[in-house]
Amino acid sequence: MTVLRLEVWLSIIVALIATAIMIWLLDKYSPYSARNNKEAYPYQCREFTLKESFWFALTSFTPQGGGEAPKALSGRTMVAAYWLFVVLMLATFTANLAAFLTVERMQTPVQSLDQLARQSRINYTVVSESDTHKYFINMKFAEDTLYRVWKEITLNSTNDQSQYRVWDYPIREQYGHILLAINSSNPVKDAAEGFRKVNEHENADFAFIHDTAEIKYEISRNCNLTEVGETFAEQPYAIGIQQGSYLQDELSRRILNLQKERFFELLSAKYWNQSARGQCESTDDNEGITLESLGGVFIATLFGLALALVTLIGEVIYYRRKENRLTSSETILVKPAKNDDDDPPPTFEDVAGEETGNKIKNKKIPSSITIGTEFVKSSENNTNVSYISVFPRDPMQRLRNRFD
Numbered sequence: 001m002t003v004l005r006l007e008v009w010l011s012i013i014v015a016l017i018a019t020a021i022m023i024w025l026l027d028k029y030s031p032y033s034a035r036n037n038k039e040a041y042p043y044q045c046r047e048f049t050l051k052e053s054f055w056f057a058l059t060s061f062t063p064q065g066g067g068e069a070p071k072a073l074s075g076r077t078m079v080a081a082y083w084l085f086v087v088l089m090l091a092t093f094t095a096n097l098a099a100f101l102t103v104e105r106m107q108t109p110v111q112s113l114d115q116l117a118r119q120s121r122i123n124y125t126v127v128s129e130s131d132t133h134k135y136f137i138n139m140k141f142a143e144d145t146l147y148r149v150w151k152e153i154t155l156n157s158t159n160d161q162s163q164y165r166v167w168d169y170p171i172r173e174q175y176g177h178i179l180l181a182i183n184s185s186n187p188v189k190d191a192a193e194g195f196r197k198v199n200e201h202e203n204a205d206f207a208f209i210h211d212t213a214e215i216k217y218e219i220s221r222n223c224n225l226t227e228v229g230e231t232f233a234e235q236p237y238a239i240g241i242q243q244g245s246y247l248q249d250e251l252s253r254r255i256l257n258l259q260k261e262r263f264f265e266l267l268s269a270k271y272w273n274q275s276a277r278g279q280c281e282s283t284d285d286n287e288g289i290t291l292e293s294l295g296g297v298f299i300a301t302l303f304g305l306a307l308a309l310v311t312l313i314g315e316v317i318y319y320r321r322k323e324n325r326l327t328s329s330e331t332i333l334v335k336p337a338k339n340d341d342d343d344p345p346p347t348f349e350d351v352a353g354e355e356t357g358n359k360i361k362n363k364k365i366p367s368s369i370t371i372g373t374e375f376v377k378s379s380e381n382n383t384n385v386s387y388i389s390v391f392p393r394d395p396m397q398r399l400r401n402r403f404d
Contacts, residue, residue: 003097008294012089015301016057019082022305023075024053026312030072031319041071048075060086074312081304088297111229116207117174117181124178124207127194128187132209135233136182139175146171182209191218199224217271 027033027048034045046052046068060066060083069079110116116124126132150171188194194208195218208215212231219225241247258264 003093003100011294011298015082015085015298017054018305019078019301020050020054020057022078022308023048023056023070024050026072026075026078026308027053027070030074030312030315032315033070033072033075037071045071057082061090072312072315074308074315077311078304078308081301081307084304085297085301088300089294092294092297110207113178113229113232114174116229117177122205122207123181123185124209125182125185125194125197126187126209127191128189130210131235132211132233133182133187136175136179140179143171143173143175147173195222195225220271 027035031037032040033048034041035047048056048070056066066079070076110119110122116122126136188197188208191208191210191214194210198206198208199222200206207228212234215227219227239251241251
């Protein structure tokens with residue numbers, strides 16, 4: 001039993017592998033994945049390595065599910081499309097399996113003469129006055145003869161009438177029904193007309209009963225024909241020779257040698273084998289769903305894959321623009337300092353000016369303060385330490401503190 005064809009199973013495997021690789025790539029390169037965005041996800045998250053991605057894609061076919069999904073939008077888009085693919089495939093498989101088992105139980109094709117005689121949907125015929133037609137006529141005559149004899153026995157019996165007091169006739173009259181159906185369908189003139197009538201009935205409601213060898217040969221040439229049932233009323237061919245002739249042993253020995261060398265099987269394979277039907281389209285209903293029937297499911301999966309790639313590109317572009325805006329807003333412009341050559345340090349008189357009044361006027365500048373264009377050591381004895389006096393932003397307050 002094959003619910004799905006081989007190409008469908010192979011396509012499912014390819015879709016599983018492609019989905020696993022895509023989930024791994026999306027989680028690796030997306031700036032918003034748990035791997036690349038530790039600030040947004042400080043807790044422990046599932047890292048979709050290549051091995052973990054394959055496990056996620058495989059377990060998504062089970063009722064347990066694949067577990068934790070990716071955090072990035074692109075990865076979730078891919079997973080959503082893949083989950084839709086999984087749901088449709090499981091539903092298709094389940095529905096086709098149920099339909100297959102139901103049809104298998106309900107289907108009762110005609111496989112024998114007994115079944116052909118008990119049904120009324122399929123009409124059938126034979127070649128008029130052929131050996132097959134005469135076979136059914138003779139079998140009908142045998143049934144009538146047996147029925148007449150049985151009736152005479154039951155009516156004329158005087159010894160023990162209880163043995164024949166039955167309501168049902170013990171022999172089934174199937175050949176009478178078959179001959180009646182053949183006569184109602186009108187026997188054909190030759191085999192070619194019989195095969196033509198079978199081809200004209202496209203609903204498979206007409207059968208042609210004929211010689212086995214000729215039917216097998218016609219089936220090997222026509223893809224619309226098929227053989228149903230087993231061979232019945234088999235009559236082997238024979239070679240007639242004079243009684244007591246030496247040819248009897250010689251012919252028998254030669255025929256046995258041909259059978260041993262499989263000569264007759266080679267002839268059957270040459271003219272009746274199934275290789276001539278290799279170009280015929282398969283009509284077996286049990287071969288499962290084809291890839292063409294499920295093409296829409298795979299197209300939806302491919303669309304989800306393309307949408308995930310577009311989402312990944314959008315995430316990368318948005319992330320880079322956001323980073324550029326943050327960098328430009330945090331930039332501090334620093335005004336370059338003035339050159340000392342252009343603006344020499346001020347003198348004490350320039351700093352004090354008239355605001356100093358009489359407090360500091362005519363007072364000596366302390367040795368700890370250096371005013372000029374050069375730095376001078378405050379102590380000649382200490383060669384390791386030099387003092388630099390730097391004026392504060394308010395020089396007047398600084399001088400008042402020092403002279404007070």
